[in-house]
Amino acid sequence: MIAQYGSAIGGFMLLQAMIQKYFPAMLRDLLERYFHKLVSFFDPYVEISFPEFTGRYMERSEAFTAIQNYLTENATSRAKRLKADSVKDNRSLILSMADHEEVADEYKGVKITWSSNKIVPPSTILSFHSVAQNQRYYKLTFHQRHRNLITQSYIDHVLTEGKAITSKNRRRKLYTNDPQDCTWIPAVFKHPATFETLAMHPDRKKDIMNDLTKFTERKEYYAKIGKAWKRGYLLHGPPGTGKSTMIAAMANFLTYDVYDLELTAVKNNTELRRLLIDTSSKAIIVIEDIDCSLDLTGQRKEAGEDDKDKEDDKDDNPLKKMTKKEQKSSKVTLSGLLNVIDGIWSACGGERIIVFTTNHLDKLDPALIRRGRMDKHIEMSYCCFESFKVLAINYLNIEHHQLFETISRLFGETKMTPADVAENLMPKFDNEDVEVCLRHLIEALEAAKKKTEKDAQLKAKKEKQEKRLKWWREAKKRWKIC
Numbered sequence: 001m002i003a004q005y006g007s008a009i010g011g012f013m014l015l016q017a018m019i020q021k022y023f024p025a026m027l028r029d030l031l032e033r034y035f036h037k038l039v040s041f042f043d044p045y046v047e048i049s050f051p052e053f054t055g056r057y058m059e060r061s062e063a064f065t066a067i068q069n070y071l072t073e074n075a076t077s078r079a080k081r082l083k084a085d086s087v088k089d090n091r092s093l094i095l096s097m098a099d100h101e102e103v104a105d106e107y108k109g110v111k112i113t114w115s116s117n118k119i120v121p122p123s124t125i126l127s128f129h130s131v132a133q134n135q136r137y138y139k140l141t142f143h144q145r146h147r148n149l150i151t152q153s154y155i156d157h158v159l160t161e162g163k164a165i166t167s168k169n170r171r172r173k174l175y176t177n178d179p180q181d182c183t184w185i186p187a188v189f190k191h192p193a194t195f196e197t198l199a200m201h202p203d204r205k206k207d208i209m210n211d212l213t214k215f216t217e218r219k220e221y222y223a224k225i226g227k228a229w230k231r232g233y234l235l236h237g238p239p240g241t242g243k244s245t246m247i248a249a250m251a252n253f254l255t256y257d258v259y260d261l262e263l264t265a266v267k268n269n270t271e272l273r274r275l276l277i278d279t280s281s282k283a284i285i286v287i288e289d290i291d292c293s294l295d296l297t298g299q300r301k302e303a304g305e306d307d308k309d310k311e312d313d314k315d316d317n318p319l320k321k322m323t324k325k326e327q328k329s330s331k332v333t334l335s336g337l338l339n340v341i342d343g344i345w346s347a348c349g350g351e352r353i354i355v356f357t358t359n360h361l362d363k364l365d366p367a368l369i370r371r372g373r374m375d376k377h378i379e380m381s382y383c384c385f386e387s388f389k390v391l392a393i394n395y396l397n398i399e400h401h402q403l404f405e406t407i408s409r410l411f412g413e414t415k416m417t418p419a420d421v422a423e424n425l426m427p428k429f430d431n432e433d434v435e436v437c438l439r440h441l442i443e444a445l446e447a448a449k450k451k452t453e454k455d456a457q458l459k460a461k462k463e464k465q466e467k468r469l470k471w472w473r474e475a476k477k478r479w480k481i482c
């Protein structure tokens with residue numbers, strides 16, 4: 001049946017080509033109008049075209065890109081002629097349908113045909129319209145009895161899936177603020193951390209992932225309650241417990257861009273606002289070590305850091321090139337920062353996550369971290385046995401080992417950061433086997449345990465001495481001894 005229609009359509013197409021070639025423009029329009037009426041009378045198939053460029057200024061159509069991604073993921077394996085469009089991360093080819101190729105798709109039991117086409121330009125002369133003349137388009141063909149299903153549901157399904165693939169494949173960016181001219185410097189964000197590789201108790205990870213997912217799905221909810229679509233996370237814990245790693249895992253999980261804001265490089269509140277307005281949606285804005293930032297909480301820099309500053313001045317990184325004096329010239333205030341987090345400015349863009357990290361929760365101004373501003377406080381803590389198991393899979397590719405029992409006991413008796421555990425698990429030589437690495441860790445845990453015990457003894461001794469000294473001072477006062 002379709003073959004019969006096919007040959008009839010072939011004839012119609014030939015006729016259309018002849019009309020276009022042999023008739024003058026005015027007559028051609030008239031004939032084409034009747035021609036289409038005639039075709040639709042015999043042909044029960046409906047066609048919808050999705051051109052690559054649309055609008056007055058010939059902008060690339062989002063729908064075209066979404067369809068391209070949808071077809072690449074879902075139907076390209078069935079196409080016979082493929083085209084290598086671009087290279088993803090310099091590693092693998094992205095294959096899409098070649099021009100004038102057709103693939104079938106199925107939706108709720110209905111067969112649909114997609115074809116990839118190109119309008120061949122009548123001449124090779126370049127003009128403003130050459131883009132339009134050269135343009136590619138996808139054509140969707142289906143039987144007219146499925147018109148409602150296709151137009152009301154299938155196209156939506158294709159575009160939604162295609163957009164999700166676009167965002168998954170998108171090269172994400174890591175932005176840092178340029179201290180010289182208050183702009184963001186972009187770089188490709190390629191951090192490999194994921195929630196899977198993050199060493200943390202599985203229940204806590206699940207909780208954070210659910211929280212993030214809920215956030216992304218709640219656009220309407222935020223609008224309904226009259227709140228800007230943003231969420232604040234405060235990550236606190238000792239150095240090396242995975243705060244920065246968690247941020248990378250969050251960005252990879254949500255496929256968001258990351259804006260790493262160095263507050264000390266921002267001159268004043270106006271610049272801070274400008275930078276914030278300049279961030280896109282679907283972004284994580286990060287302020288690391290918020291307790292070290294400016295006069296918000298006092299300077300954290302300690303003696304000996306001046307030498308490090310001098311070294312930084314030699315570096316090419318514009319941020320590091322800033323002198324301490326310049327950093328101190330920053331006039332960002334606590335109220336300026338609070339305004340940026342949840343003032344009217346924070347509503348620009350939407351769908352943004354703000355993350356603060358700190359090693360010293362107690363040093364932060366309560367106003368900065370109150371709930372509603374920093375909605376979720378996450379404590380990144382020392383490694384527990386559950387976290388160790390994740391690292392053992394990451395670093396040694398093992399889920400069980402006879403030494404796990406000893407390691408589990410030691411984790412109950414001493415503290416070690418995931419960074420230190422990871423360092424001990426990493427094979428030092430190519431031929432170092434799993435057991436050697438685990439024994440390194442056990443040695444390190446035992447050494448840490450001894451050190452903790454020794455520290456505790458020293459502390460107790462010091463406290464005892466201080467107590468005695470105090471008693472002696474009081475006794476001298478009481479008995480008037482000189």
Ligand SMILES: Nc1ncnc2c1ncn2[C@@H]1O[C@H](COP(=O)(O)OP(=O)(O)OP(=O)(O)O)[C@@H](O)[C@H]1O
Pocket residue numbers: 197198199200237238239240241242243244245246358359380418419420422
């Ligand atoms: N929870 C974790 N899961 C997996 N790897 C971790 C974890 N914590 C630390 N690491 C490892 O240790 C290194 C240092 O961790 P990270 O930079 O995330 O710590 P941090 O808490 O941000 O430290 P700081 O407070 O000094 O900035 C990481 O590169 C990673 O390899």
Ligand SMILES: [Mg+2]
Pocket residue numbers: 243244245288357
């Ligand atoms: Mg960090």
